[in-house]
Amino acid sequence: MSIEENIDKIKKEIGSQKVKLIVVSKTQSLETMEEVICTGHKIFGENQVQELVEKWEKLPKDLEWHMIGHLQSNKVKFIAPFIHLIHSVDSLKLLKEIHKQGKANNRILDCLLQVHIAEEETKFGFAHEELIEMLNGDEWKDLNYLRIRGLMAIATNTPNEKIIQEEFYEFRSFFEGVKLSYFRKNEEFNELSLGMSTDYKIAIQNGSTMIRIGSSIFGKRPSKEIKTE
C-alpha cells in the first residue's frame, strides 16, 4: 500500500474519536515527507533535535512539530522557537530549561511528562515514584513559560498483546490519578500520548489522545535506525 493509503487507513480507524495522528518521520527524507504533506497531513514527530531542526527549516512553515525522543537540556534552545509539543520530558532539570527557553522566546511551551512503564530498563521516562515526588514538590509550579498537558509512555516491545493491554490500562489509571491529585483545576491536562505502529489500537481503547506512528505508514526503518533516543 502507498503512504497515502496507509495514512487513510489509520485515519479511518480513528474515525470520530478524539485521537491525533502524529506521523513519525524520523529517518525519512524530505521527499517522502512531502508525499505526506500532499495528502493534507501536517503533524509530524521526530526524535532527534538536529534532524527536527533541519526539516523544520526546509519544509513549509505551517506544519506542527512534535519532539518525541529523549531531549537533552542543552538542546531545548534549538527547538523552542517552533516546537508544538515536547512529549519526552523526564526530569525537573529539563522542565526548568524548557521554562527558561520558553521565556527567552516569549512562547509558552507545551509538554508531556514521559513515564517509564515498560519492562526494558533502557527506555527513558520518570519512574512512577519519581514523578509523584516531583509533583509533590513546589518547584515545577513556578515554571510559567510551560504547560504540562499530560503524560506519555512507551509500552514494552513485545508481541504479547496481553502485556501491552495491562501496561496501558495501568498507565491510564495512573494518568487519571495524577490528574485528580495535581491537575484537578487544570483543564489543559488532558493528553495521553500512547501507541505506536504495533500497539496503537490497544492504546486508543485505553484512552490515548495521540498516537505516534512511523513504520505502519512508511514501512520498516533500517534496523540500525530503530532506537528510542
Ligand SMILES: *Cc1c(COP(=O)(O)O)cnc(C)c1O
Ligand atoms: C520511532 C518512535 C515511534 C514510532 O514507532 P513505529 O513503531 O515506527 O510506529 C513512536 N514513538 C517514539 C517515541 C518513537 O521513537
